[in-house]
Amino acid sequence: MDLSRAVWRKSTRSGSSGNCVEVAAPPRLVMVRDSKQRQGAVLSFSPNEWATFIQGIKGGSFDI
Numbered sequence: 001m002d003l004s005r006a007v008w009r010k011s012t013r014s015g016s017s018g019n020c021v022e023v024a025a026p027p028r029l030v031m032v033r034d035s036k037q038r039q040g041a042v043l044s045f046s047p048n049e050w051a052t053f054i055q056g057i058k059g060g061s062f063d064i
Helices: 047-058
Strands: 021-024 030-034 042-045
Touching: 030 047, 042 047
Parallel strands: none
Antiparallel strands: 021 030, 030 042
16 A cells, blocks of 8 residues: 555654654545654554544553
8 A cells, every 4th residue: 555645643642752653544544653663564444443442542441
């Protein structure tokens, strides 16, 4: 997949520590990558999978 035109964004809550992920959402996909290794691996999810993940975060499913 050609990602050269993908519009990547970081959370506005990202601090200066550099521990961030970036998200892009072209049609029918949500892609995630490490902001420090932009040429590295990209994970892709369906919009439904991503929404379920975000709901889990907001609901505390991944709290340590």
